[in-house]
Amino acid sequence: MNIKLIYSLMKADIDLIEKELERAVKSHSPVLEDASVHLLQAGGKRIRPVLLLLGAKFGEYDIHRVKFAAAALELIHMASLVHDDVIDDALIRRGKNTVKAEWDNRIAMYTGDYIFAAALECMTKIEDREAHRILSYTMTELCIGEIVQIQDKYRFDQQLRDYLRRIKRKTAILIAASSQLGAIAAGAPAHVHRKLYHFGYNVGMSFQITDDILDFTASEKELGKPAGGDLLQGNITLPVLYAMENEELKTRIKAVHAHTDRQEINEIIHLLKQSDVIERSHFLSRRYLDRALAILEELPPGRHRNSLRDIAHFIGRRKY
């Protein structure tokens, strides 16, 4: 099924989640509310809520219960983006000013904290204790992922396994938890929601690798910021790791620092795109995607499983 069709079939439920997101960040502090609404309006694909809703279809689907878990997961994702932007000194995200750009770092830090707290408030509506355990585990891993990412910056001697462990923490676990928590909130059996976790994990790995490829291959217009931003910031992603197997590229990449000029970055991007590293990166992304699809086969068949398959394809193969 077409991805747009899936979204449109779920539109009424997604709208309820949007309402819940708005309600959750309502505040007596105008700045906090403005900053949070600013973030909400920046939109995004709401991938986590959509996966959560589809996961819930494997249990007793009740949107008025699962919407709280969906909002909580999206809020945690948003909060982590606000704090990322502080760390990365990012002024633009999704083509809009970041909270730190529109206000400042201090407001951005507390906006992130506030959105985390708002996520918890949503979660108090979910009774299942395993759901809470998964959520707190997800949040601690997310923080560890962020810290490791800082520590690994410009560390050009890292291995593929460092990269994979990092994106697992930074991205895949939250997507895994999203897929699983809907099923848990809807009372689906353990063998189903655990499979959904592994499905989400593999989708998340594929998603992040694709994201890291797009940072080199997408246009500035598509990205909403200049290409090669990850490299400039010292984030050693999969294409960079592959590229460093070539001695010339390795030498030039290792010389990159925060103030490397645009021309040099563009030249590295050009060389990188001429080599096979993009193709090889896509190959690994697709391997994770294939694993996700294989796990799906073990779930009860039906419309929801088909939708998950289509979403997985969309996420793993998106162009920007």
Added chain:
Amino acid sequence: MNIKLIYSLMKADIDLIEKELERAVKSHSPVLEDASVHLLQAGGKRIRPVLLLLGAKFGEYDIHRVKFAAAALELIHMASLVHDDVIDDALIRRGKNTVKAEWDNRIAMYTGDYIFAAALECMTKIEDREAHRILSYTMTELCIGEIVQIQDKYRFDQQLRDYLRRIKRKTAILIAASSQLGAIAAGAPAHVHRKLYHFGYNVGMSFQITDDILDFTASEKELGKPAGGDLLQGNITLPVLYAMENEELKTRIKAVHAHTDRQEINEIIHLLKQSDVIERSHFLSRRYLDRALAILEELPPGRHRNSLRDIAHFIGRRKY
């Protein structure tokens, strides 16, 4: 009873909470763990856990259950301190380097996030949903308090009610929640744990006012930093609000900015101490304390109530 005696009678249980705190921040990331342990070892009076334990005595006291709530509250307090230090650019707290001084702002931000997440992980052991609602409410109010504190900096035209609302959010609600959550975790009836909330709120207000007084009256050695730091940072506390009723002091206070020299700050402190503002501030602190003590009278009498009374006295009247 002597406050030291109360602590020594509770020592075995406080030690269990310390162990739980250490367990909670254990991490695969050495930096996160080091930064968190660094914070734990900076100590503090563990007022929140102690109030929580005493509150729990009004129900079915089981340290192996309530210790999780106690650790969670202390972790939330610690996390908010780490983020405060980023905002205040503080290098020293309790006579030790802050996380931001020992590492940097980025590590401090994620350490705070991580400790928040660790607090949630502790809370997953507590089943009562009202406890979770109170906790998430406390965290959102805490964030709003922090934001408002930033916005109110150097805003010399604020009113007493702005100050009171701010310290309620920043300090009193967390202490109120500590007093209440122990009782909830121990299954005490609602009329008891709600009174404990109001008791804690009033103790917290008294506590923060005393803290704000000490910033002017305690020695640099006692504070672990130079006196008058709040004023220099533009935090308009109760003594400052009272002092501005005097025209001369008002003019000099309104001229204070982040780079006002030490001599001018010292002169303002001197004038302020010569006036009646310290005494008047103590008076308001004592009024909150008296209200806390009056609420205690409505609770079932006994040894635990007496301990709460003594702790309240200690908190409200401490010298540093």
